[in-house]
Amino acid sequence: xxxxxxxxxxxxxxxxxRITGLFSGRGxxxxxxxxxxxxxxxxxxxxxxxxxxxHIIEQITKHxxxxxxxxxxxxxxxxxxxxxxxxxxxxxxxxxxxxxVMQIASIFRANIVDISPRTLTVxxxxxxxxxxxxxxxxxxxxxxxxxxxxxxxxxxxxxxKASQEATGIRLA
Amino acid sequence: xxxxxxxxxxxxxxxxxRITGLFSGRGxxxxxxxxxxxxxxxxxxxxxxxxxxxHIIEQITKHxxxxxxxxxxxxxxxxxxxxxxxxxxxxxxxxxxxxxVMQIASIFRANIVDISPRTLTVxxxxxxxxxxxxxxxxxxxxxxxxxxxxxxxxxxxxxxKASQEATGIRLA
Numbered sequence: 001x002x003x004x005x006x007x008x009x010x011x012x013x014x015x016x017x018r019i020t021g022l023f024s025g026r027g028x029x030x031x032x033x034x035x036x037x038x039x040x041x042x043x044x045x046x047x048x049x050x051x052x053x054x055h056i057i058e059q060i061t062k063h064x065x066x067x068x069x070x071x072x073x074x075x076x077x078x079x080x081x082x083x084x085x086x087x088x089x090x091x092x093x094x095x096x097x098x099x100x101v102m103q104i105a106s107i108f109r110a111n112i113v114d115i116s117p118r119t120l121t122v123x124x125x126x127x128x129x130x131x132x133x134x135x136x137x138x139x140x141x142x143x144x145x146x147x148x149x150x151x152x153x154x155x156x157x158x159x160x161k162a163s164q165e166a167t168g169i170r171l172a
Numbered sequence: 173x174x175x176x177x178x179x180x181x182x183x184x185x186x187x188x189x190r191i192t193g194l195f196s197g198r199g200x201x202x203x204x205x206x207x208x209x210x211x212x213x214x215x216x217x218x219x220x221x222x223x224x225x226x227h228i229i230e231q232i233t234k235h236x237x238x239x240x241x242x243x244x245x246x247x248x249x250x251x252x253x254x255x256x257x258x259x260x261x262x263x264x265x266x267x268x269x270x271x272x273v274m275q276i277a278s279i280f281r282a283n284i285v286d287i288s289p290r291t292l293t294v295x296x297x298x299x300x301x302x303x304x305x306x307x308x309x310x311x312x313x314x315x316x317x318x319x320x321x322x323x324x325x326x327x328x329x330x331x332x333k334a335s336q337e338a339t340g341i342r343l344a
Contacts, residue, residue, distance in 0.1 A: 006319070013201040020189045029185040036204040036257065036320030045319050082286050084295050085208065086258040088326045114254050116329035123256050125297055147178070147217050148208030149321035154260045157288035 002031075002051045004083065004153050007064060008071040011037070011044040015069035019046070022063050028052055032085075032150025043071065047152045076153050085151040086125045088113070089135065092142035093120040101141060108134045119144060127151075174203075174223045176255065176325050179236060180243040183209070183216040187241035191218070194235050200224055204257075204322025215243065219324045248325050257323040258297045260285070261307065264314035265292040273313060280306045291316060299323075 009015045023030050028050055035046035050057065057075070064073045093101045098120065105112060105122050108130065114121035124134055128151055135143065181187045195202050200222055207218035222229065229247070236245045265273045270292065277284060277294050280302065286293035296306055300323055307315065 011201070013196045013199055016192045016202055016205070017189065017196040020192050024185045024189040027185055029183070030188055032208040033188070034206050034319075034321040036259075036322040037318075038320075039315050039318045045317075047319055082260060082293055082295075084258055084260060084285070086256055086297055086321055086324065087208075088254060088256060088324055090326055090329065113256070114326075114328050114330075119329045121254055121326055121329070123254075123297065125258055125295065143211050145217075145326050146209075146211045147206075147219055147324040147326050148210075149206040149258055149324050150208040152258065152260055152319040152321050154262055154286075154293055154317050154319050156286050157262065157291045157293070158286075 001054065001077070002049060003057050004047065004049050004076045004081070004151065005061065005064075006074045006076055006153060006155075007046045007048065008038055008043055008073075009046065009067070010069045010071065011042055012069060015044075015067075018067050018069060019064065022060055022067075023050065026056060026060065028056070028060065032148070034150040034152045047150070049151060074155065076155060080156045081153045082156060083127055083151045083153040084125055085128050085131055085149055086123065087131045087135075087146060087148040088121060088123055089138060089143060090114075090119055090121045090145040091138050092118060092144055094118055097141060101138070104134070104137055110134065173226065173249070174221060175229050176219065176221050176248045176253070176323065177233065177236075178246045178248055178325060179218045179220065180210055180215055181218065181239070182241045182243065183214055184241060187216075187239075190239050190241060191236065194232055194239075195222065198228060198232065200228070200232065204320070206322040206324045219322070221323060246327065248327060252328045253325045254328055255299055255323045255325040256297055257300055257303055257321055258295065259303045259307075259318060259320040260293060260295055261310060261315060262286075262291055262293045262317040263310050264290060264316055266290055269313060273310070276306070276309055282306065
């Protein structure tokens, strides 16, 4: 089963190795990682995806929580969340095939961010499924390079607080 | 100096720890990491940013190249490249302040991806600078959560092959 885990941690030079080490130590592969600065100075928020046995992932999550650098771990698998990923895709596209690539890009609401006589680079964002679908469609043209961010995710607000909010708030 | 390094590696459970270990072993902090599946099955492409002494980063790059899992390392710092990052930002926004947040979102071409009676979650993509600028503007409303992917980057095609392409190709 796929798990999406969000980890807030103190951003020092050792934290990342400690976190990734917990997975590799158990022979678990991290499928994607994304992180950058978090909401507070000195903290970073990482979203990672992995898959495997429920029980072992629960264990890993518990160990993550015990790391000194780690502030908070949330396994988003069991809640409703917004998930997004970004990909840069460089496609082989001589001028004759450009219109077709641009059509596909526009259907996927992707932007063209670089062009050369033989290539186009597009930027696309969305759920992992959408990006996979676009890659699949572009494969016929010849994909030269792909850089994917891996997904980032935030818990949807409404589910968690639905009951307590529903009473007090009226739309303006 | 900031360095943006692209690493293509065999995606096994150990590779990530080995790569991050090279940095932490020298007391170097990785500022952001992003990776997901690469252009070929079984490979992943990681974009990482770090900063520090030229000489030491050159050393780290050389060591990266020697890791068995690593296929290719490119320090993009010295070439022209396309760089993008995605951020999900959850902002405190009761109905009365929503229009203002939505205005800012529209200026930054950001999309609103979740809403609750007291919050809005926006998705924004762009260069790191743009995302920092948007975060700065939104700070006044109260930022509840931020999940950033860290940047991904691909070398611009035209510079590298400009000389060899310029001759043979005519626009259709």
